[in-house]
Amino acid sequence: MRRLWPLTVRGTGAAVLAVACFVIANEVGIVELMYFGILLIAVLVASVASLYLTRRTDTVTRSLSPDVATVGRDSLVTVRVGVRTALPTAPGTWRDTVPKGLSAAANGVFPALGSGLRGAERIVQLSYVVTGVRRGIHPIGPLQVTSTDPFGLARRTTVFGERTPVTVAPAVVDLPALTNFAGEAGGTLHTTNNQLGQGADNLIARPWVAGDSMRRIHWRATAHRDELMVRQEEQESTPEATVVMDRGVLRFSPEAMQAPGTDPGFEAAVSACVSVVSRLVHDGYAVEVIDSDGTVLAERMDGGDMTEVEGMVNQFASLTARRDDHLGKLGRVFAGVMTGPVVLVVGRFDPADAETVASVAHHSTLALLLAVSPVADSLERAAELGWHAAAIDPEGDLALAWSSAAERGVSHALR
Known part of the structure; x- marks a missing residue:
């Protein structure tokens, strides 16, 4: 803000003294005071001019x-x-x-x-x-x-x-790996191998069996093992995971739709979403982030590519809630497919919602639910229907909720 008065306290005092000199000189006829007042005014003018020149x-x-x-x-x-x-x-x-x-x-x-x-x-x-x-x-x-x-x-x-x-x-919290579920959920630390008989991903040798083509004999392995060995291709498949960020404003507060950073509950959900994505991509999953109706919020990120995660986190800096509530459509998104881990991040969550998303757990190798505002026994009901559920708090420890839900199935540790 610009100051309209250009003088400091010292300068203001000098101006007051100059005016007093003029008044006293006029009343009592002391010419020297008039000269002194003029000198003070000249100094003040020079001081102001020096700043602008x-x-x-x-x-x-x-x-x-x-x-x-x-x-x-x-x-x-x-x-x-x-x-x-x-x-x-x-x-x-x-x-x-x-x-x-x-x-x-x-x-x-x-x-x-x-x-x-x-x-x-x-x-x-x-x-x-x-x-x-x-x-x-x-x-x-x-x-x-x-x-x-x-x-x-x-x-x-x-x-x-x-x-x-x-x-x-948003803040990215360092979450522990899902070590207890790595094999079940299919992380690349436990990559799935498909025996195909053709292809060229990774060549291995296996003993010859009747019906194998002689053109596929692995002569070096045969000489080493002293028995006929044939080439067997091994193809590694990258496991996939899906993170669902439900943005329905009715599950948070109206402020969450107006501007980022205004609703603590929505901020906790956004932080949980990006933290989970970071953990899964780090562990080798190819991750896609969607809304509860299937709308893509972040394109598929390859396992181990943390640069893509960083881009997604920056993109989520301006993410806000939306007016419509689409949690009831989540079951249709996964209908007829079998997928890897599914992590659902939601705001308010009641027992009826647990029934609504029950089918999703049966289409996933590992279903995890993180709710900001669970109602009544909604988390227990979700756990009975196959979810690993946790309540997260804006002021709580997300890492603790994440790990305790995976271990025990349902967690109220932070509520």
């Missing part, structure tokens, strides 16, 4: 490291200010405007600059640390620089209107 800022740019901020983590903001000035300038102060979605002490001392007679641009680099507070896209800026003259009589506050949008991604 010495510094001109042309450019303000910002960079963030890392490029995308994350809720609960620190990022370094570097501000580069291009300054042109023909005369030396005194030091001042600076303050960058930080929105509510970020937290930072964005202020400091703006350095003094020496004389630049040719008016060449000089770069002043400022930096501060920001912490992600609320998911979304938040603009940093404008930058305010306040300068004072060498006598401290006048000030000038300059506002540079350039703003820099900063993306704040």
